[in-house]
Amino acid sequence: MTFQQFANRVLRLAMSLVLDYEVEGLENLPQEGPLIVVQNHMIFIDTVLGAAFIDREIVGMSKAENYDNPLLAIFFNLYGTFPVRRGEVDRQALRTSLKVLKDGKVLMVAPEGTRSKTNTLQKGKDGLSYIAVKSGAAIIPAAIWGQEKLWHQLRRLRRTKVKAVFGMPFVFEPGQGKMSRAQLAQMTDEMMYRIAALLPEEYRGHYSDSPAATEEYVRPYDGGVWTSGPVGHEGRRTVFRKGGVRG
Numbered sequence: 463m464t465f466q467q468f469a470n471r472v473l474r475l476a477m478s479l480v481l482d483y484e485v486e487g488l489e490n491l492p493q494e495g496p497l498i499v500v501q502n503h504m505i506f507i508d509t510v511l512g513a514a515f516i517d518r519e520i521v522g523m524s525k526a527e528n529y530d531n532p533l534l535a536i537f538f539n540l541y542g543t544f545p546v547r548r549g550e551v552d553r554q555a556l557r558t559s560l561k562v563l564k565d566g567k568v569l570m571v572a573p574e575g576t577r578s579k580t581n582t583l584q585k586g587k588d589g590l591s592y593i594a595v596k597s598g599a600a601i602i603p604a605a606i607w608g609q610e611k612l613w614h615q616l617r618r619l620r621r622t623k624v625k626a627v628f629g630m631p632f633v634f635e636p637g638q639g640k641m642s643r644a645q646l647a648q649m650t651d652e653m654m655y656r657i658a659a660l661l662p663e664e665y666r667g668h669y670s671d672s673p674a675a676t677e678e679y680v681r682p683y684d685g686g687v688w689t690s691g692p693v694g695h696e697g698r699r700t701v702f703r704k705g706g707v708r709g
């Protein structure tokens with residue numbers, strides 16, 4: 463048993479004591495191959511709440527400031543996270559993300575980049591779309607809500623009702639040529655609208671206008687990874703094999 467598996471068992475036990483939780487859609491998660499789980503972000507433990515129920519090896523991003531605390535740094539390193547510097551292009555974090563996916567693992571990320579002060583979806587950052595395109599990995603949207611009431615409920619010695627939903631997997635198929643910033647931004651919005659669709663309306667925030675959602679670059683996941691075709695041809699799908707992700 464790995465430290466992460468042991469920690470998830472302990473976390474699920476602890477969660478059962480303080481949370482009245484419901485989880486839907488775990489059957490949508492592919493059991494092998496590179497996978498990016500993208501979720502909304504309201505409180506410090508959001509990633510743990512989602513990761514604790516995924517029965518695969520997970521690697522998560524965590525803001526670099528968390529590693530300033532020696533005890534937190536030890537836990538994060540043992541659990542399987544790596545630091546990311548916010549507010550800049552962190553090339554080391556990009557390389558680590560691509561290596562995680564090349565190894566066929568699960569990368570868990572909050573595309574908003576920081577916790578929402580309003581508990582509603584903020585505009586997503588484009589870095590994750592770049593990682594998804596570069597790796598060709600499948601993407602699972604995930605939404606968790608109710609946890610924003612946790613600290614208030616704990617003070618009242620009450621369990622907090624939390625619901626987590628994992629949506630259907632998809633991939634980005636960007637076509638040929640170098641991606642523009644506008645195209646990456648559109649992919650990010652298409653991904654974020656998929657998270658929004660899983661949330662109750664009052665949590666959708668920046669992505670409340672569902673009629674504005676597009677699906678120009680989104681394709682259903684079919685068990686493969688997206689790879690570039692020869693110049694002048696469309697992209698193609700290949701059956702996943704370990705190490706088959708571009709990086």
